[in-house]
Amino acid sequence: MAMEKMPPMQYYLRSKKKFPTVWCPGCGIGIVQGGIIRGIERLRLSKDEVAMISGIGCTGRMPVYVDFNTMHTTHGRALAFATGLKLAKPGMKVLVVMGDGDAVAIGGNHFIHAARRNLDLTAIIVNNQTYGMTGGQQSPTTPLGDLATVAPYGNIDQPFDICGLAEAAGAAFVARTTAYHAVEIERFVARGIEKKGFAVIEVLSQCPVFYGRIARRQNAVEMLHWYRDNTSAEALEGKVRRGVLVDRDIPEYGDRYREIVARARGEKARRAEGGRRR
Amino acid sequence: MQGNEAIAEGALAAGIGFFGAYPITPANEIGEIMARELPRRGGVFIQMEDEIASLAAVVGASLGGLKAATATSGPGFSLMQENIGYAASTEIPCVVINVQRAGPSTGLPTGPAQGDVMQSRWGTHGDHPIIVLAPSSVSECYGLTVRAFNLSEKYRTPVILLADEAVGHMREAVGDLPALPVINRARAEVPAEWYFPYDNNLGDVPPLANFGEGYRYHVTGLFHDKSGFPTERQDEIEPWMERLFHKIEGNLDDIVQVEEEAVEDAETVLISYGGAARSARHAMNQAREKGVRVGLLRLLTLWPFAAAKVRSLSQQAIRFIVVEMNRGQMTLEVERVVAGRIPVDAVHRYDGQLINPHPIMKAIEEA
Incomplete structure (x- = not known):
C-alpha cells in the first residue's frame, strides 16, 4: 500500500497540487486539518472511502487540500449535501467540516436536524468565534462585549454553546477540544468517525488576524496559550470544558431506513404472494 | 390518474x-x-x-x-x-x-x-x-x-x-402508462489519474464519476478548472462557461419541444403552455367551428425558449395571442423574439383561477 511509503500527511494531502493554503499566517485551521488527517490515518481508512464536505468560509476551503472525495458546497448547507451522499453511499465515511458561522448561524437549522436525525456523519466545527473570510464580523459564538467589524461598540448577541446545542438536539457523540490540543483533535476525530451516528467535534481555533486583532486579543501564540490555560479536561469553575461530552447509543438513521426498506419489501412480497393465492 | x-x-x-x-x-x-x-x-x-x-x-x-x-x-x-x-x-x-x-x-x-x-x-x-x-x-x-x-x-x-x-x-384517464426510453449519465471509464470531471476537451458533457468509486475529485460552486479545483484564471473560466452554455444552446433540436395544432393556415396563432394551454386549445376548436383560422403553438419546453419556431411562425401568422396564468412573463419573451413584426396580444389571469376559453374567444374575435 502506498501509504506505507510516505508520511501519512503527504499521502492524504493533495500535497503536490494545491499548496500553499489560503489561510493566514497563525491560523489554526491547518492544525485542525492535521488532526483530522492523523485521525483518519489512525483508522487506516482508504482515500476512496472518505468524503469531506464543507460549506463556505475559511474552514470551507479545507476539502481542496485533502485527497478524498471532496465537495465545497453552499453556505451552511454542507450537512444537507452530506445527508444525501451518505444515504446514497452508506459505505463511505462522510466528514463535514464547518466554521462556527457556517454550522450554527446560516446552517443552524441543518445542524440541529442532522443531530436529531442521527445519520452516521462526522461534523467537525472549527470555532474561531468570527467570520474570518469576510473580515471579522461577530459570529454566533463571539463572546459578549467583544469588538468586531460590525460591532464597533461591542457584541450584544449572546453566544451559542455548540456542544450544548448538539447534545440537546440529539447527537450521538459530542466532543470539544482546541487547536492547542492537537493530539485530542486526532483522537476525537477518530472516535467520531468510528461512532455509529451523528458525531460533533468542536475545535476552538485561533484567528489572530480577523478576531484577535480586531477584538484586541492576543497574537496566535498567546491565543494558543489561552486555550492551554483556560480549558480543562475536567469540569472546573471558570474553565472551558474539553473532552468527550456525550457518547450514547441511539439507533442510527441509515439503519432505521434499512429497516423500513426491509418492512416495505416484506409487505410487497406478502402482497404478491396473497395475489397469487387468489 | x-x-x-x-x-x-x-x-x-x-x-x-x-x-x-x-x-x-x-x-x-x-x-x-x-x-x-x-x-x-x-x-x-x-x-x-x-x-x-x-x-x-x-x-x-x-x-x-x-x-x-x-x-x-x-x-x-x-x-x-x-x-x-x-x-x-x-x-x-x-x-x-x-x-x-x-x-x-x-x-x-x-x-x-x-x-x-x-x-x-x-x-x-x-x-x-x-x-x-x-x-x-x-x-x-x-x-x-x-x-x-x-x-x-x-x-x-x-x-x-x-x-x-x-x-x-387534475384527474384524467391515461390507460396503461407506456414504457419510455431511459437515459443514464455517461460514466467515467478512464483510469482515475486521467479523469477530469470538467474537461472541456471531451465535448459538451464530460462523464461524471460517482463519489466513492476510485475517482477522487473536487466539486465546488466556485469557478473551477477541469479538475474541479477553484480557479480565477480567465483562460480556464471562459472555456468552461462557454461549454456550460453550449451544451444546452448547441442541442436545441434535442431539448426544445413544441406541439403545433392547426397552424398551417392560421392567421391567429395562440401560444400557450401547461394548464393554460388546455383552455387555449378549447378556444381554438370553438373558433375553428366558426370558421376562424386559429392555430395553437404549445410549448412543452419553456426554457430554452422555442425562439426559432416562434420567429418562423411570426412570418406566416398575422397575430399571436399568448395565453398564460400570470401577468405576461412568456408574453415578454414572445414580444422579444417577434420584435414588432406582428402584434402580440395576450390573455392573462393571475388571481389563482383557471383561464376560461371565453376571454380567449373574445380576444380572437377582437382581431
Whole structure:
C-alpha cells in the first residue's frame, strides 16, 4: 500500500497540487486539518472511502487540500449535501467540516436536524468565534462585549454553546477540544468517525488576524496559550470544558431506513404472494 | 390518474433512486407516493428540514450515483434557487418539480398559476443555462417527468418540471402508462489519474464519476478548472462557461419541444403552455367551428425558449395571442423574439383561477 511509503500527511494531502493554503499566517485551521488527517490515518481508512464536505468560509476551503472525495458546497448547507451522499453511499465515511458561522448561524437549522436525525456523519466545527473570510464580523459564538467589524461598540448577541446545542438536539457523540490540543483533535476525530451516528467535534481555533486583532486579543501564540490555560479536561469553575461530552447509543438513521426498506419489501412480497393465492 | 401521481410514476419509470422534499401544497401527493414506493425498490425517501436542505440532499445523492429529485411549489422553489445554481455550476444532474400555485409569497396555495416562469429561468444568481419543461395533461406529467430525468442525465444539468396546480390535481384517464426510453449519465471509464470531471476537451458533457468509486475529485460552486479545483484564471473560466452554455444552446433540436395544432393556415396563432394551454386549445376548436383560422403553438419546453419556431411562425401568422396564468412573463419573451413584426396580444389571469376559453374567444374575435 502506498501509504506505507510516505508520511501519512503527504499521502492524504493533495500535497503536490494545491499548496500553499489560503489561510493566514497563525491560523489554526491547518492544525485542525492535521488532526483530522492523523485521525483518519489512525483508522487506516482508504482515500476512496472518505468524503469531506464543507460549506463556505475559511474552514470551507479545507476539502481542496485533502485527497478524498471532496465537495465545497453552499453556505451552511454542507450537512444537507452530506445527508444525501451518505444515504446514497452508506459505505463511505462522510466528514463535514464547518466554521462556527457556517454550522450554527446560516446552517443552524441543518445542524440541529442532522443531530436529531442521527445519520452516521462526522461534523467537525472549527470555532474561531468570527467570520474570518469576510473580515471579522461577530459570529454566533463571539463572546459578549467583544469588538468586531460590525460591532464597533461591542457584541450584544449572546453566544451559542455548540456542544450544548448538539447534545440537546440529539447527537450521538459530542466532543470539544482546541487547536492547542492537537493530539485530542486526532483522537476525537477518530472516535467520531468510528461512532455509529451523528458525531460533533468542536475545535476552538485561533484567528489572530480577523478576531484577535480586531477584538484586541492576543497574537496566535498567546491565543494558543489561552486555550492551554483556560480549558480543562475536567469540569472546573471558570474553565472551558474539553473532552468527550456525550457518547450514547441511539439507533442510527441509515439503519432505521434499512429497516423500513426491509418492512416495505416484506409487505410487497406478502402482497404478491396473497395475489397469487387468489 | 391524477397529474401529481403521474409525475411520481414518471420519476419511478425513469429510475429515481432518491427523493428528498419538504411538505408543501399542491405538491404533496408526489412525496406521498415516493415515501411508499421508493423503500420497496431499495431507493431512498427522506423528508428534509426545509427546501434548501431538500435540494442539497438531492445533489449529494446524485453525486453518489442515484437519480434524484425533489418536488415543491412557489415558496419552496424560492428557497431552492441557491442550490439550483450550485447544481448548474457543478453540473450535477437533478430534477426539481415545481407544481406552481398563485403567488407572490404564500399566495394562494390551492390556486393554479404560472407565475414562476421567469423565476425558473433566472431565479438563481449569475448567468447559467437551465432546462424547464411544462406538462399540459396527466399523461404528459408522466412523459415529461421521464424526459426531465433523461435530459438531466444526458446534459449533466438541473432540469425543472414546471407543472401547475391545475395539471397536478387534475384527474384524467391515461390507460396503461407506456414504457419510455431511459437515459443514464455517461460514466467515467478512464483510469482515475486521467479523469477530469470538467474537461472541456471531451465535448459538451464530460462523464461524471460517482463519489466513492476510485475517482477522487473536487466539486465546488466556485469557478473551477477541469479538475474541479477553484480557479480565477480567465483562460480556464471562459472555456468552461462557454461549454456550460453550449451544451444546452448547441442541442436545441434535442431539448426544445413544441406541439403545433392547426397552424398551417392560421392567421391567429395562440401560444400557450401547461394548464393554460388546455383552455387555449378549447378556444381554438370553438373558433375553428366558426370558421376562424386559429392555430395553437404549445410549448412543452419553456426554457430554452422555442425562439426559432416562434420567429418562423411570426412570418406566416398575422397575430399571436399568448395565453398564460400570470401577468405576461412568456408574453415578454414572445414580444422579444417577434420584435414588432406582428402584434402580440395576450390573455392573462393571475388571481389563482383557471383561464376560461371565453376571454380567449373574445380576444380572437377582437382581431
